[in-house]
Amino acid sequence: MAQPRTREELKQYCLRKLGAPVIEINVDDAQLEDRLDEALELYTEYHYDGVERRYYKYQITQEDMDRAKSDLNGGYIPTDGIDPSIVSIVRLFQFSESTVNLFDVRYQMALNDFYGIRTGMGNIHHYDITKRHLTLLQQMLDPEKMIRFTRVTNKLHIDMNWEEDVNVGDFLVFECYSALDPETHTEIFKDKFLKRYATELFRFQWGSNLSKYDGIQLPGGVQFNGRQIMDDARQNLDKIEEEMSLRYELPIDFMTG
Numbered sequence: 001m002a003q004p005r006t007r008e009e010l011k012q013y014c015l016r017k018l019g020a021p022v023i024e025i026n027v028d029d030a031q032l033e034d035r036l037d038e039a040l041e042l043y044t045e046y047h048y049d050g051v052e053r054r055y056y057k058y059q060i061t062q063e064d065m066d067r068a069k070s071d072l073n074g075g076y077i078p079t080d081g082i083d084p085s086i087v088s089i090v091r092l093f094q095f096s097e098s099t100v101n102l103f104d105v106r107y108q109m110a111l112n113d114f115y116g117i118r119t120g121m122g123n124i125h126h127y128d129i130t131k132r133h134l135t136l137l138q139q140m141l142d143p144e145k146m147i148r149f150t151r152v153t154n155k156l157h158i159d160m161n162w163e164e165d166v167n168v169g170d171f172l173v174f175e176c177y178s179a180l181d182p183e184t185h186t187e188i189f190k191d192k193f194l195k196r197y198a199t200e201l202f203r204f205q206w207g208s209n210l211s212k213y214d215g216i217q218l219p220g221g222v223q224f225n226g227r228q229i230m231d232d233a234r235q236n237l238d239k240i241e242e243e244m245s246l247r248y249e250l251p252i253d254f255m256t257g
Helices: 007-018 029-046 062-070 105-119 126-141 188-190 192-213 224-248
Strands: 051-059 074-078 087-091 146-150 155-159 171-180
Touching: 007 029, 007 188, 007 192, 029 062, 029 192, 087 146, 087 155, 105 126, 188 192, 192 224
Parallel strands: none
Antiparallel strands: 051 171, 074 155, 087 171, 146 155
16 A cells, blocks of 8 residues: 555555565564654654644642742643643743733723724834834843753743742643644655655664675575665665755744743
8 A cells, every 4th residue: 555544554565665575574573663663753853744833721730839939940830741742842922910901001002003004094114113112121021931841851841930920720821842643643654754764764674684694605696685785774764864854844943942
């Protein structure tokens, strides 16, 4: 099947690509599973279709407040209970006690200027500059909270004064990238890059298994050349990984937790 939709179908596709069943591919099924996991891991790590931008909310608990007091590295919220597939967290949305009401300068500016802009009597350049100025003041007086996150610890550290900035019951909203589950999103298995990369990983494993027989003379004068198979696979893998970096990887974010 040229369009695999499951792990098993992808494995069989890659083996046929290498010559099976005409040629015996000397690789154990457990080895194939390991190489396929490696291909999916790299696909999730670098391919723009391997992750999805998501938004999550988290409600502050008393346990979080107590932990923030005792943790020398600052307070944090655990993310494994929210989504264990989170790859990176890029932003914590600004939260503040200030609200827009009738007496707020932003409300008054919009009330006075929006009518003039719609009727053509106002200057949209002046409106845009004023909005940017107000945003700059807000960023200076109430800057966004700095965050730190790693997948290994599954902890979103937030550098702030927990006692003053948040209360029990408040909600935090953060933006992140989560890895897609291939068992749920089966379209991943027929991705062109994944099929090529998994095939070359299988080829490399095949050559590694045969390399122990290098130099052994078989009946008829035939010799195994596992080392050559490994070298061919390594060259192809390097080429595919370079293509991945240039064509499929998402641009690097300036601020990444």
